[in-house]
Amino acid sequence: MKSASMQDSDSTDDFQAQCTPKCQLKSIPARVEGLTKRRQAANARERRRMQGLNTAFDSLRKVVPQWGEDKKLSKYETLQMALSYIMALNRILSEEERYINGGDWSSLHGYDQFHEDHCQNYLGLGSPDACNHFLTESFSH
DNA sequence: TAGGCCATCTGGTCCT
DNA sequence: AGGACCAGATGGCCTA
Numbered sequence: 001m002k003s004a005s006m007q008d009s010d011s012t013d014d015f016q017a018q019c020t021p022k023c024q025l026k027s028i029p030a031r032v033e034g035l036t037k038r039r040q041a042a043n044a045r046e047r048r049r050m051q052g053l054n055t056a057f058d059s060l061r062k063v064v065p066q067w068g069e070d071k072k073l074s075k076y077e078t079l080q081m082a083l084s085y086i087m088a089l090n091r092i093l094s095e096e097e098r099y100i101n102g103g104d105w106s107s108l109h110g111y112d113q114f115h116e117d118h119c120q121n122y123l124g125l126g127s128p129d130a131c132n133h134f135l136t137e138s139f140s141h
Numbered sequence: 142t143a144g145g146c147c148a149t150c151t152g153g154t155c156c157t
Numbered sequence: 158a159g160g161a162c163c164a165g166a167t168g169g170c171c172t173a
Contacts, residue, residue: 038159043150045160050148074146147170156161 057075064081066073073081 039151042152042160046151046162047149049161054148076146143173145170145172147168149167149169151166152164154161154163157159 057078060082061073061078064073064078064085066081
């Protein structure tokens with residue numbers, strides 16, 4: 001790729017400045033090979049790291065409410081969904097505490113707030129039917 | 142076909 | 158020195 005070739009030529013220039021022509025002929029292929037091997041090892045590590053990240057995203061998708069069975073949430077959507085879901089659960093917990101301390105379930109708004117936040121801000125779903133279906137699916141378990 | 146999403150490569154930076 | 162993490166670039170695939 002573009003940046004790779006730039007970097008390779010830069011390091012080759014540095015090397016040529018410190019080495020005789022004979023030395024260069026002998027060692028450049030070995031040096032390039034060494035660089036290539038290190039690069040490939042770094043690429044493999046990066047691939048593993050990103051695969052680990054994707055595994056984590058998959059785990060998150062499993063515990064977060066999801067639209068239907070077919071539509072896989074994107075990474076961005078997964079993070080936004082997790083955020084609003086956690087916030088909604090927090091609200092429910094704090095309102096439950098209020099109820100236990102003499103409050104009233106009619107003031108339970110966490111569920112509604114999650115509905116409003118997520119449908120409108122994150123998924124851009126303005127339709128009441130779509131949002132109601134989402135609510136039913138999300139909190140039925 | 143344009144736009145969104147993703148995987149991969151890469152170089153730079155920080156940490157151990 | 159080597160590994161982890163990050164962000165930019167690039168190309169492939171899919172969908173409206």
